[in-house]
Amino acid sequence: MxxxxxxxxxxxxxxxxxxxxxxxxxxxxxxxxxxxxxKRTGRFFSAYDLSEYxxxxxxxxxxxxxxxxxxxxxxxxxRKQFKKAKLNWRTNRPDAKRKSLGxxxxxxxxxxxxxxxxxxxxxxxxxxxxxxxxxxxxxIDVFDSYNLSLYQINTLEIVQDSRNRWYxxxxxxxxxxxxSGKGSVGIDLGLKExxxxxxxxxxxxxxxxxxxxxLAVAQRAKNKKHxxxxxxxxxxxxxxxxxxxxxxxxxxxxxxxxxxVKSRSFTNSMTKLAKSTYDAGWFELKxxxxxxxxxxxxxxxxxxxxxxxxxxxxxxxxxxxSPKGRAGLGIxxxxxxxxxxxxxxxxxxxxNILAVGLDRLAVGIPSV
Numbered sequence: 359m360x361x362x363x364x365x366x367x368x369x370x371x372x373x374x375x376x377x378x379x380x381x382x383x384x385x386x387x388x389x390x391x392x393x394x395x396x397k398r399t400g401r402f403f404s405a406y407d408l409s410e411y412x413x414x415x416x417x418x419x420x421x422x423x424x425x426x427x428x429x430x431x432x433x434x435x436x437r438k439q440f441k442k443a444k445l446n447w448r449t450n451r452p453d454a455k456r457k458s459l460g461x462x463x464x465x466x467x468x469x470x471x472x473x474x475x476x477x478x479x480x481x482x483x484x485x486x487x488x489x490x491x492x493x494x495x496x497x498i499d500v501f502d503s504y505n506l507s508l509y510q511i512n513t514l515e516i517v518q519d520s521r522n523r524w525y526x527x528x529x530x531x532x533x534x535x536x537x538s539g540k541g542s543v544g545i546d547l548g549l550k551e552x553x554x555x556x557x558x559x560x561x562x563x564x565x566x567x568x569x570x571x572x573l574a575v576a577q578r579a580k581n582k583k584h585x586x587x588x589x590x591x592x593x594x595x596x597x598x599x600x601x602x603x604x605x606x607x608x609x610x611x612x613x614x615x616x617x618x619v620k621s622r623s624f625t626n627s628m629t630k631l632a633k634s635t636y637d638a639g640w641f642e643l644k645x646x647x648x649x650x651x652x653x654x655x656x657x658x659x660x661x662x663x664x665x666x667x668x669x670x671x672x673x674x675x676x677x678x679x680s681p682k683g684r685a686g687l688g689i690x691x692x693x694x695x696x697x698x699x700x701x702x703x704x705x706x707x708x709x710n711i712l713a714v715g716l717d718r719l720a721v722g723i724p725s726v
Contacts, residue, residue, distance in 0.1 A: 359512065359529050360653065364484075364500040366516065366524040373496065374516060374524050375450065378460035380419040382448040384412060384429050392437065393444040405434040416491045424489075428463035460518030464488055469514050472497070474507045486514070486526070500526050521586050542613035544712025546666070546704045549631060550690070552638040553603065554704035556712045561603040565592040566637040596639050604646040608654045614647060615715030617663030617707075659715040666710035673697040 366374070391411060392403045408430040416423050436445055448458040468489040477483050484502040487495050498516075500506075509530035518524050544556040553561040569588050576584040607614055621635050644660070651658040668680040677695035681703060693700045 359531060360649070362504045362506075362509070362528045362530060364502055364504070364506075364526045364528065366526055367483075367499045367501070368523070370498050371522065371524065374460060374462065374518070377420065377462050377490075377496075377516075378518065379450055380421050381425070381429060381460075381462050382450060382458060383419065384415070384421070384426060385433060385448045388412065388430060388433055389445055389447065392433070396443050402437065403434070405431040408434065420491050420494070422464070422468045422489045422491060424465035424468045425463055428465055432463065459520065460516070460524065462516040464514040464516070466512055469511055471506055471511055474502055474505060488514070498526065506530075519590065521583075521590060541611045542615070542712060542716070543607060543611045544615045544708040544710070544715060545607075545617070546663070546707040546711055547617055547619045547638070547640050547643070548704055549634045549638055551704060552600075552640070553643060554708050555607070556705065556708040558702075558705055559603075559606075560704075561599065561643075563596050563599055563637055563639055564634075565595050566633060596637070597642065600639055600643050600646060604643060604650055607647070608650045608656050611656060613657045613659065613715065614651060615659045615661055615712050616644060616647065617666065617711050618660050619663060661711060661714045663707070663711055663714075666714070667703060667707045669706075669710050670694040670697060670699060670701065671706050671709040671713070672699045 388403075388408050388411070391408070395401070395403055405427070409427055412426045412430060413423075415421075416426050433445065437443075446456075446458075448461075449456075450458060450460060470487040470489075472485040472487055474482055474484040482502040482505055484500050484506045486498050486500065486506075488498065490496055506528070509528075512529045512531060514529075515527045516524060517527055546554045548554060551560040552563045569592055573585065573588045576588060619640065621640055647658055650656070665676065668676045668682055670677065670680070673694060673696050675694070675696040679692050679695040681689035681692060690703050691700065692703065
């Protein structure tokens with residue numbers, strides 16, 4: 359399974375805001391109900407128990423019965439995941455101090471794909487039919503960059519972002535697994551380059567730094583709309599760059615080895631590297647590699663990267679000339695004092711990370 363995120367046309371905003379208000383009402387009701395039941399009995403309600411209390415309410419709220427079930431299941435799962443007796447209240451009132459972004463879940467039986475049509479030379483738009491209460495239907499048009507006609511739709515969640523734009527997050531069944539290449543690659547995660555491979559390919563993001571001046575001007579002018587637009591631009595560009603980088607890696611390799619560097623090691627007040635670390639997107643890069651490798655039949659290994667920067671990838675020795683610690687972060691290239699080989703800092707580390715991954719494999723690289 360994979361998820362496609364498609365922008366919904368703005369003409370549906372009013373109706374979606376109304377439905378999200380009904381979803382919030384149900385959420386707050388079962389939230390209070392579960393908490394009162396816990397105080398009286400010391401036990402939690404399951405999603406099945408909650409369905410008994412919400413049965414038939416969709417007729418008055420304009421929601422499909424499957425949507426009510428999805429809300430109950432999500433609440434029960436979130437309460438268990440976060441280990442809380444009561445979850446946060448949801449509200450979409452404009453004057454609320456803490457406004458919840460809209461969310462409307464639909465199950466497979468409430469979704470029907472109607473058509474995909476071409477608008478312009480390349481753009482596609484698709485129409486989906488969603489079931490509400492009493493046989494009512496909601497037709498939504500989405501900007502379709504994936505061509506939904508090629509997929510089998512499973513579930514759908516309509517979500518809102520901070521700029522009051524709505525998106526359809528559609529889970530679909532994958533195509534048959536792709537055949538990966540027979541190569542192998544190591545990846546060194548860093549700050550100057552977010553990722554460097556043992557083949558010499560690099561991923562450079564630095565979107566926060568690129569937009570810093572415009573963001574500061576908008577914040578001083580208290581232009582909230584412009585600030586949200588810049589933050590969205592930074593986020594979307596970062597995701598796009600990481601998607602392109604990870605897709606290329608998965609398509610051309612059978613084994614991918616990544617170092618286990620942790621963001622929290624660089625985000626404390628002593629290092630002054632927090633902004634650069636968050637902008638590098640290490641967690642997102644690993645997350646994408648994990649599910650894409652699973653989808654493509656590629657093997658992903660997370661290894662301990664200790665001393666991979668200091669060790670020469672040719673003679674496997676740590677010399678006096680190698681960069682060491684945070685004080686050596688400025689050293690981008692060095693010559694091994696043992697064998698005389700010149701190394702690019704990041705490529706050398708990526709080669710060592712790949713070597714560690716190969717040693718960890720008990721049966722070698724899987725045949726494809």
